[in-house]
Amino acid sequence: MEHQDYQELLELHALDALDVSEARVLEAHLKTCTECRDELGQLRDTAGLLAHAADPAGPSPEVRSRILAGISADKQSQPVVSTARAIPLKSRAERNVWMIGLRLAAAIALVALLVGVIVLWRRDMKMRLEIAQLARQVNTQQRELVHDRDVLGRQRDALAILNSPNAKKMELAGTQTAQTARGTFVYDQKTGRAILMAEGLPATPTDKAYELWFIPKGHSPMAGRIFTVDASGHAMLPENMPPEAMANAVIAITLEPKKGSAVPTGAIYLSSPSS
Amino acid sequence: MQAEPSQISDNDLLHAVARGDELALAACYDRYRLILFGLILRILHDRQEAEDVLQEVFLQVWRRAGDFDEARGRAFTWLVTIARSRALDRLRAAGSRTRLSDQAAQMPRAEVGDAALDALKSEQGFIVRTALAELPEDQRKTLLLAYFEGLTQTEIAARLGDPLCTVKTRMRSGMIKLRELLGPSRDLI
Numbered sequence: 477m478e479h480q481d482y483q484e485l486l487e488l489h490a491l492d493a494l495d496v497s498e499a500r501v502l503e504a505h506l507k508t509c510t511e512c513r514d515e516l517g518q519l520r521d522t523a524g525l526l527a528h529a530a531d532p533a534g535p536s537p538e539v540r541s542r543i544l545a546g547i548s549a550d551k552q553s554q555p556v557v558s559t560a561r562a563i564p565l566k567s568r569a570e571r572n573v574w575m576i577g578l579r580l581a582a583a584i585a586l587v588a589l590l591v592g593v594i595v596l597w598r599r600d601m602k603m604r605l606e607i608a609q610l611a612r613q614v615n616t617q618q619r620e621l622v623h624d625r626d627v628l629g630r631q632r633d634a635l636a637i638l639n640s641p642n643a644k645k646m647e648l649a650g651t652q653t654a655q656t657a658r659g660t661f662v663y664d665q666k667t668g669r670a671i672l673m674a675e676g677l678p679a680t681p682t683d684k685a686y687e688l689w690f691i692p693k694g695h696s697p698m699a700g701r702i703f704t705v706d707a708s709g710h711a712m713l714p715e716n717m718p719p720e721a722m723a724n725a726v727i728a729i730t731l732e733p734k735k736g737s738a739v740p741t742g743a744i745y746l747s748s749p750s751s
Numbered sequence: 752m753q754a755e756p757s758q759i760s761d762n763d764l765l766h767a768v769a770r771g772d773e774l775a776l777a778a779c780y781d782r783y784r785l786i787l788f789g790l791i792l793r794i795l796h797d798r799q800e801a802e803d804v805l806q807e808v809f810l811q812v813w814r815r816a817g818d819f820d821e822a823r824g825r826a827f828t829w830l831v832t833i834a835r836s837r838a839l840d841r842l843r844a845a846g847s848r849t850r851l852s853d854q855a856a857q858m859p860r861a862e863v864g865d866a867a868l869d870a871l872k873s874e875q876g877f878i879v880r881t882a883l884a885e886l887p888e889d890q891r892k893t894l895l896l897a898y899f900e901g902l903t904q905t906e907i908a909a910r911l912g913d914p915l916c917t918v919k920t921r922m923r924s925g926m927i928k929l930r931e932l933l934g935p936s937r938d939l940i
Contacts, residue, residue: 487926488919491897493904517824522930524828526898527835528879530793532785539788539802540780543809547773550813 477501482512490519630714634662634671642666646727648746654678657709659746661727668717672703674729677711677745680704687732688713689740690721697728702736726750761826762819769816776813779830786875787834793899794838804841808834839901882932890925893918 482505488494489502506513637643642665650657656676663670672688680686688700698718705711729746759767759778767775787808792801811833819829883891892911896902902910908918 484923487923488897488904490926491894491922492901493897493907493922495903495905519926519930520832521825521828522926522933523898524825524831525879525929525933526883526894527786527790527831528875529883529895530786530789530899532789532876533792533801534785535788535798535802535805539805540777540784543780543806544773544777546806546810547776547813550810551771551773 477505479509479512482509483515486512486516486519490516490523627712630671630712633669633714634673634712637662637664637669637671640664640666646748648674648727648729648748650676651744651747653743654745657746659729661748663715663717663722665722668719668722670715670717672711672713672715672727674705674711674713674746675709677705677709677729679707679709681731683734684731684742685734685736686711686729686745687736687740687742688715689728689730690718690725691728692721692723692725695720695725697740699736699738702732702734761830762821765812765816765819765826765829768813769819776809779812780809783827783830787830790831790834791838794835794842794901800841801838804834804837808837811837835898835901842901879933882929885932886925886928890921890928893922894925894929897922 482502485494485498485502489499492499494502502512506516638645643662644665646661646663648659648661654677657674657678658676659672659674661670661672674686677686685702685704687702689697690700691697698721701713701715703711703713727746727748728740728744730740730744731742732740759775761782764775764779764782768779784805788801788805791804791808792798795801795804808830812830815833819826883894886894893907896907896910897904904918904922905915907913907922908915911918
């Protein structure tokens with residue numbers, strides 16, 4: 477439909493005389509056409525004047541009283557209405573309270589969460605530390621265990637050597653350099669397995685080590701193992717006797733550089749009596 | 752407001768009603784009760800029903816005065832539209848039509864002595880009646896059927912036994928003529 481077609485409907489619409497379908501189509505057009513809307517407004521003003529074609533008539537005076545009483549009642553019920561209107565406001569306030577409550581709850585939850593995280597993190601740290609400590613302890617104990625087993629093993633070895641029917645024992649005496657030192661050297665004459673037990677040796681300087689020497693008769697010294705002593709000057713050292721030293725050899729301990737020497741260079745600390 | 756309500760414009764009166772001014776509503780009633788009651792009575796032909804509707808109309812005016820927008824039409828048109836719609840709704844409601852039979856007995860003649868009524872008859876009514884009298888009879892008839900009986904173009908065609916397009920043309924021509932005739936004096940009414 478053209479604008480013109482809509483315009484031709486306006487007079488009848490001002491009288492509400494269009495059929496429903498036409499009226500609906502025109503109303504849709506009026507939403508977008510201000511020109512037609514203005515035109516319709518003027519035509520409705522004209523149609524409204526038709527009211528004057530009716531004979532004016534006076535209603536009974538009670539109607540006025542009823543209307544005024546009605547609006548007073550309406551106004552008195554206004555508080556109800558305004559309460560009703562206030563409800564959204566109140567509920568808005570309540571909603572605000574709810575919002576504040578929710579935000580507060582969220583903030584508390586966040587703080588609680590952070591505290592929880594920190595507590596857990598700290599507990600975690602503590603547990604890690606404890607675990608690390610325990611691990612260290614286990615390590616230490618393991619090492620101690622290994623050491624103990626080592627010591628035990630050596631002692632067992634020493635016992636085995638000492639109990640052997642082929643065992644031969646040699647007493648070592650401290651020299652001028654270490655007068656309080658003494659030691660025992662026991663070896664199995666068959667297997668050559670031996671053990672050195674020393675005590676009273678001075679603490680080993682950090683860059684030095686004691687070295688065991690086998691000096692068979694008529695031979696140059698043969699290097700044995702190097703070792704250090706603990707704080708009390710004790711040492712227990714498993715050893716394998718060189719076959720050359722089995723028959724008749726002197727056992728001596730010297731202080732050598734840390735990595736040991738091929739030939740003795742330092743002072744003799746312990747020595748078996750020369751036969 | 753009570754002192755010289757007649758000097759207040761219709762627009763201001765409705766704006767005051769919208770603000771909850773009861774005196775403004777009373778002034779509005781006093782100003783328009785005769786024309787509006789006449790209109791409603793003309794539609795319903797029953798005083799009792801017409802008074803009920805008039806009361807409904809002013810309660811609606813009281814509650815909806817805030818909806819009145821002077822940019823979209825005159826205050827008088829707004830009031831009259833409410834009265835006519837309410838009356839036509841009542842007319843269409845079941846039971847109202849049956850009372851049309853005794854309309855003659857109910858027709859109002861009681862308040863003829865009202866001075867304001869006489870004044871109305873002599874001014875606004877005269878102008879509109881004169882304008883209507885200048886329309887051809889068939890045009891005038893369609894307008895009055897549409898306005899006071901709330902009939903659509905199709906219903907009018909059926910009532911008069913005329914083709915729909917003829918009825919449309921008559922109604923359009925009648926409205927255009929009426930607008931021409933009342934145009935200059937419209938603001939006086």
